[in-house]
Amino acid sequence: MALGSGWRSAALALLLLLLGVLQAGAQEGILAAFSNGTASTIKEFCIVYNSQWMPFPKSLRNATLYQLQDLTNTTLCNSTDVPPEGIKDNLVVVMRGNCTFIRKAQIAQMNLAKALVVASVDSIFPPSGNQSDYEELKIPVAIISHIDVLSMEKMLGKQISAALYSPPVPPLDYSILIIFIIAVVTVALGSYWSGIEDPSSGNSATSDYRAPTSGGDKSEALSATLTPVTVVVFVIVCSVMIVLLYFFYKWLVFVIISIFSLAAAISLYNCLAALVKRIPYCKCKFPFHNRRIEIRLVLLGVLCVAVSAVWVVFRNEDRWVWILHDCLGIAFCLNFMKTLKMPHFKSCVILLILLLIYDVFFVFITPFITRNHESIMVEVAAGSGSGSGEKNTGNNLMELAVQPLAHNEKLPVVIRVPRLVPSVATLCGIPFSLLGFGDIIVPGLLVAYCRRFDVRTNASSIYFILCTIAYAVGMVLTFVVLILTKMAQPALLYLVPCTLITSAVTAWSRKEMKMFWAGSGYEMINPVGTSEEAVEAH
Incomplete structure (x- = not known):
């Protein structure tokens, strides 16, 4: 070797x-989900977000509780994807794909949603987009695993209230x-x-500074x-x-x-x-192709x-x-x-x-x-x-x-x-x-x-x-x-x-x-x- x-x-x-x-740092957060808006049954799920976008509260105590509206049957890329009953004052969960995160957030914001969570079947990363676009966002946007959305509904039912927050990371x-x-x-x-x-x-370290004495040495020196x-x-x-x-x-x-x-x-x-x-023991050798x-x-x-x-x-x-x-x-x-x-x-x-x-x-x-x-x-x-x-x-x-x-x-x-x-x-x-x-x-x-x-x-x-x-x-x-x-x-x-x-x-x-x-x-x-x-x- x-x-x-x-x-x-x-x-x-x-x-x-x-x-x-x-x-160093973190862009992870937590989605705290409650059954029927009560604190008797609570489950927490991992979310990720972009810290340059709308900031998240630092604790659950400071977070606002919203009614969770599951729209994972749509990607919310067009205004026609908004259901007839609307999404006003809700935390909306939609599927990832077909358009940018900014586009989804803009539609949610125009329809008076309070927060947007995008469910992804692939790896989850903080969303990104042009600075001129996300500076206009007034609602928090996060990414969650689609598996967690399914697990949330299985454990808590269809009537779920949720809050988003991100615990501070010590500098x-x-x-x-x-x-x-x-x-x-x-x-x-x-x-x-x-x-x-x-x-x-x-060879000593000083040999690196001396002129090569043979063609082989020269080739070896040049290769390093x-x-x-x-x-x-x-x-x-x-x-x-x-x-x-x-x-x-x-x-x-x-x-x-x-x-x-x-x-x-x-x-x-x-x-x-x-x-x-450098250990002077156990120096046993065996012959191999004219070498030991x-x-x-x-x-x-x-x-x-x-x-x-x-x-x-x-x-x-x-x-x-x-x-x-x-x-x-x-x-x-x-x-x-x-x-x-x-x-x-x-x-x-x-x-x-x-x-x-x-x-x-x-x-x-x-x-x-x-x-x-x-x-x-x-x-x-x-x-x-x-x-x-x-x-x-x-x-x-x-x-x-x-x-x-x-x-x-x-x-x-x-x-x-x-x-x-x-x-x-x-x-x-x-x-x-x-x-x-x-x-x-x-x-x-x-x-x-x-x-x-x-x-x-x-x-x-x-x-x-x-x-x-x-x-x-x-x-x-x-x-x-x-x-x-x-x-x-x-x-x-x-x-x-x-x-x-x-x-x-x-x-x-x-x-x-x-x-x-x-x-x-x-x-x-x-x-x-x-x-x-x-x-x-x-």
Whole structure:
């Protein structure tokens, strides 16, 4: 299971999918249903809504009770769908499809309904639509599973009163702290690993800066290096891929799951093998094709494949599989930072700035381009695609922060930590805070370069330490803006300036900017001594 060019291609393909939108918050709510308008029999059901539309009361005590009118035999796309008796002062339940959510809400509002709930037989997501349209809405709009509507009538009968509310979500949650720790520790550990000696190969981190001595070594070095040209191509492919995901999410998500399961198994193996090889016991080998292979490494490979297979089978079991998923994700990030080498600071600058532009464009600019004025990045991160409730087919959008509520497939390219929202989580599933792998790996490549530069110049880890601290500061800034705005944030918007500026200032203050910028284009005359002279290698 040695890491080869096939693994690198799969890993690059996976990273380009989603650089990550840090998300926290919730758009879930509760429909409290009463039999005959009394509190003697009450049932609660999960609903989802768009927080930018009409706000919901924060508690059942503050919510208004309405008579529920079941019109699930119609989609309410035309005024003729309104029954002769009207829908005035009622909470109306209609079926999803044939027209937009905005259109349904406008008809309900024109006919003096007090609230609209759309029943969906597919996965439920918060509704979406043009801002100019939903700003005119004066009634709450929510989505509910059609199965829950049938269950509600079976348990409570036909005469039902109902109220809509959404319990508040605390702005600070333990999940944010856990994500912070995971991100910073992963970046620090992966970068440090990138700079230490590998006893299994006999090569040190300093060899990354020396000119190749053979054609084979040169080929291997190039296959693990992002040059400025490959950086530009990489970002272009990123852009194409996320657009494809936006339009063809239902099919491409399974391709991503397949790639991740393979990449995760290989990454976990390489991370654990680095530890196992340091154990001086149980080194029994057996011959295989003119080679001798350690039995313990074969067993380790089988174990890693089995772990990845367990994740594939139980990937939608949110209550516990997120732990396994995060472990595989951390291994993937660590192995990626260890394997992919940035040859110089110039490549780091080009990569981080281009991906920052990419991230900001697909989060903040695409709402001005898409038909429904929604962010492509957030839709893909949330597990949906185009369609957005504008047609009868396709998933609806989720703008903010929670994971999809039904068993639709999710992109496995994020660190996921469940939030502590027990009142809603019991009904709606577990909401998660998310951080994309790209928000760990992309700045991590710069931190790893700083670590290798420290090793090369015998700089006592000054670049590595300061850049890691800068990454942590960038994460804190991301959390602060996330909490203040209550909107999904492109973390690279804060991580890139913090890490790039810190690295550049450090190199400038130490009068090493030229060497730091050129990277492997320079060779130390005496890398282990005190001399700081450098000459150009090529």
